[in-house]
Amino acid sequence: IISVNRWQTFVGGWLLVFCGRLGWVEITHFSRSTAVSWLPGSLLFVVNIYAGSRSLSKLPIPIFFVLQNASEIVSYLFQRITKKERASWLKLQSLLLLLVAAGCLPFCDPQFDPDGYLWSSVHVSSVGAYRVFQQLQKSSSLSDLEQQYINYFFSMILLAFAAHPTGDLFGALEFPFLNSYNFLSGCCASGVLGFFLVVATVRLKRNVPGEHCGAWICLAKVLSILLTPLIFDFTVNISTLLCLLFSCLGEALLVFSDQITAEK
Template identity: 55%
Template sequence: MNCRCLMSINLLFVFQYVLSVLQFTYPTLFQGWQTLVGGLLLHISWKLGWVEINLCSRSEILSWLPASVLFVGIIYAGSRALSRLPIPVFLTVHNAAEVITCGFQKFVQKEQTSHLKVCSVLFLLAAAVCLPLCDTQFDPNGYLWALIHLICVGAYKVFHKLWKPGSLSDLDQQYINYVFSVVLLASASHPAGDLFSALDFPFLYFYRFHSSCCASGLLGFFLMLHTVKLKSSTTSGQYAAWSFLAKVITASLSPFFFVMTANVLTISCLVVGGVGEALLVYTERTGT
């Protein structure tokens, strides 16, 4: 199995464990920790010459900051949503972000879109819309944060399509995202009430909490690094296929590790979402 699949599965499982099992629901601190570890490791890798980062142009850095704001929205809202929703449900809503990018391409950029791709996007949309109506564990706040996460993911992808990258590579962009996220989340931790509330967290000195946080930080960094490498060494269709495989395996295994109650309608929505993404992967691989 591709290394990215394994890291993606483990990372989501660790996130779910910390956020929903241990209930460490302080996203400014948890996501601040993730981005701090990622930023430090990326900076060290850069200084040791293991990766190449070029941040010469201040204007290009400033032009990328709107994407960094969306990146913070993605990880913050995603953390909130994942603390309340099972992994299969979260992934199904997350995948619906493709509706935003496809709609932008078709109605704003006036690009030709195949009927098969439109069909796949409609499947994704139908699954995300119907899922809250069928979910036996319906959590309004969880779905609200998942919706915000979805919008931020879609907007990030649209911005990336519109933005002229210039000399900023994927690693440059991620480095800016990390630095901006650490500064913003650290600044928001006190106003949000997370900074002092976390002192009352019952598992604050629990070794499983410490090891899970360390694992999540390391896994997040190596997943990002491997994703950048995979994107540069494979076609978009191959990358989409590996991502789809990781999501399917993660969604299939998660009910064995975390509590999830589902009825026939809920499972049907998850399957419809999976079919929609499979069709989307097919269109990426065939270019249709």
């Protein structure tokens, strides 16, 4: 997992540098102190991608999305504690639906994997904390792409040092599909497509209001859930379907509540 994450961040980092040199993306020179102030966010980013990869290796994509949506609850709790912000009743209802869906899922998932759910809980916590850190650093002069630039190169360094203690350095050499064309092409595609996903998301946030951006992300998740059974093995029952429905409905209500808040 560490080798794959290191490869993805390596490709993403150097593609960002390459596109910046060509003027396709805007990355300005920032001071060392500015970069250092962002390092806690980069650490959360590393935990986010590593725990997310470990979780995805054991859980189906729809299950992963349901659990990932619970990160909105973590973000809200952090904001409630730090900023004393109160949410509308509609937002509270949406968060309740997300909580019910994620909380009930382990008890009805026919493909339940304890390790997958454990890593997913770490992923959810780090994603929620990362969002809060971004909001606390709004006064920072770093743009979204500059933040991602620091994240990529910090991840490469940290994951490189972590490869040996975790056993991933030599474990990767024993991976049975190491010489598989499909595996190698998939790794290459994951790095390139991950980079384009980051750039597309940043462009979407710049050109589309935040509440509309959330609607597009919600739609993308719904389409991914619908397409998953056509590509991967996914065992589902009525209870699991209800959890998926509650999670999608909760996210849609959350987007709607953000739209109402923005209009006010």
